[in-house]
Amino acid sequence: MAVTLEVPATLRGVFAHRPGQHVVVRHRRFGGEVRRSYSLCPPPHDPEALRLVIKRGAPDGFGAYAISRLETGDRLELSPPTGSFALPELPPGAHHVLLAGGSGITPLAPMAAHALRRDPTCRVSLIHSVPTSADAVLADELARLKDEFVDRLTVLHVLTREDRGSGDGPLARRLDAAGLRRLLAAVDARPGPDTAFALCGPPGLLDTSRRALADWGADPALVRWELFTVRAAAHVPRTASPTRAPGPVPAPGETRVSVLLDGRRRAATVRAGDASLLDALLRAHPDVPYACREGVCGSCRAKVLSGQVTADAQHALDDRDLAAGYTLVCRARPTTPEVTVDFDA
Known part of the structure; x- marks a missing residue:
């Protein structure tokens, strides 16, 4: 729909x-x-x-x-549009290889169209892994885009649960490292500074693909990715009357969190039973951005300005984000008595 x-x-x-x-x-x-x-x-x-x-x-x-x-x-x-998932900036004539799993096609299809129209000399190869041909959403739109850019756009579908009588060919099996290498050869992709990758799909596909691309020789700086999960966001009960005032000085074992959001400074207190900074922030400020609570969507990305946090898997952040001090508040827990995070950074 x-x-x-x-x-x-x-x-x-x-x-x-x-x-x-x-x-x-x-x-x-x-x-x-x-x-x-x-x-x-x-x-x-x-x-x-x-x-x-x-x-x-x-x-x-x-x-x-x-x-x-x-x-x-x-x-x-x-919410307003957000997110840093994008194709790397490359000189004209680059080759953009896009790999989608299931609904991961939704950000990659507009990326393909944008790249083709922005650079009249680039090539785009889009590989979409789906269970059956009926699951290939946007196939009709991609076919029309292919007609418009017939010499510069290649679209391949990997059907993981549909027998098309083609044996063990690369388009009729679950995508693994060997299959990906065959597909890269089929679209004439070669490792180098003018070949970039964008990946979007479930964890298994992205883990396999990133390892395969690293072994193949792709530059990690030219591999961008975004993870998604099929699990729905958590149901969040409403509180009768959320407390917006800073509140009392935290008791021993509690952490005071200062938040910069939409140009305003806010405060909250992390209690012993809170699973993450997000729990504390929502109790005081229900408009704090979040969606999945699983470290996948990146909606609650914030920069730690002071104090320290520890975090479970933060799939939406890459090594550059982590090195710059960003965290996902849905996965982060404080390890110091005071923490300051900036959603506007």
């Missing part, structure tokens, strides 16, 4: 976006809310459109609600 949203004129600047960015949809319902992150996926002929491609997902999630009940004229509550 594809949903195109009309943005009020006064907010068009706020919702201007580039390929690879995403928004968080907040769906309020009795007793709480559901948040879901969606990559912005405008059609090739209208790159400024604010369009979401929505799958059903969990029966009590936003996808099921949207497919069964969303109608023309309804209003959705969205």
